[in-house]
């Protein structure tokens with residue numbers, strides 16, 4: 001089938017490359033010409049495992065990139081909207097990019113002959129596709145949804161860093177649609193996948209994405225709550241959760257307690273669902289607590305440290321790990337951000353290290369010291385806070401020898417070194 005993918009961020013570029021791998025003809029569209037040139041040259045605009053290999057395989061063949069909406073939409077049967085939905089100041093999602101992409105599609109649909117399906121893949125709160133995207137398409141195209149063109153919602157469940165793998169090996173494929181014709185066409189794209197397609201309404205598909213991410217975030221905050229209680233009881237919460245996870249109704253995943261969740265999805269999606277719930281007159285106490293626990297965790301790190309070494313003013317603290325999780329340079333909502341902000345507020349000198357994310361963090365905290373190696377960050381530090389679950393931190397040992405006091409607060413249960421005073425955040 002012929003597909004256009006609007007937006008070449010991490011969801012759009014992965015979706016485009018993976019659909020090409022499945023055998024479809026794909027046109028990427030983005031207003032950023034540089035990105036389009038990169039894709040046409042087989043270069044990935046973002047770092048995502050396996051993505052560049054796919055782009056090199058299909059660029060210039062079944063995968064092309066353009067800034068020309070008209071060309072892309074006229075020459076394809078289905079368009080995926082994969083643009084960003086950043087958080088607005090009040091926590092709700094900012095739909096201005098979705099609006100612009102939708103309007104551009106609508107303008108081409110006005111002239112296009114034949115049936116076309118518009119699919120929203122961007123994460124949008126329930127009712128957005130039906131009450132926001134669809135009316136814009138109808139108004140600008142002058143055509144009627146369900147008759148002249150189709151509308152569908154097909155959420156993604158891709159982890160950053162593993163997005164290509166997750167796309168190709170889905171646990172679930174959800175296709176919400178306004179009618180059978182739109183739903184059938186989108187489902188057909190996934191015919192070769194060894195995964196059942198769950199067919200729903202537009203709002204149900206949107207809600208599945210939010211419920212999914214909110215439940216995963218809830219598991220993490222729950223593990224942190226239990227961990228904070230366990231710590232006061234001298235009980236090892238990892239032992240507790242390992243056993244709890246053996247219950248097949250629960251699963252052991254996403255029960256690692258520590259500094260909490262960051263990233264471009266969990267914090268934003270939970271807050272957006274809270275906002276939507278309030279808008280329709282419901283107060284979502286559990287979801288509010290999920291966020292509250294997550295905001296508390298990083299601050300507990302500095303509190304535990306203060307209990308151990310007293311005032312942090314004038315002390316040098318090494319912060320290991322700046323990315324929101326391992327194997328990425330992404331620092332969005334990283335738990336290291338509130339920790340560094342709190343350390344600065346307390347008058348602490350900071351030496352930071354991350355294998356990939358240093359350049360990104362420099363934009364937020366330009367004045368702190370950044371090291372090329374963990375060993376250099378630890379040198380002459382009074383204590384160390386571990387914020388990210390990088391594999392290389394598991395190997396750290398003699399690197400701690402340069403510290404003044406070998407005091408480590410581990411926010412990810414990752415440190416294995418023996419001759420140090422290592423305290424877990426909630427164990």
Ligand code: UDX
Pocket residue numbers: 156157158159160161213216220253254255256257258259260261262263264265266324325326389
């Ligand atoms: C997540 C979802 O997994 C994915 O399905 C969705 O589409 C986007 O959001 P991602 O943000 O890439 O993916 O990261 P993920 O690997 O899920 O981790 C999110 C955060 O939770 C990280 O900060 C991680 O450190 C933290 N986490 C994860 C925990 O604190 N404990 C856990 O047990 C698991």
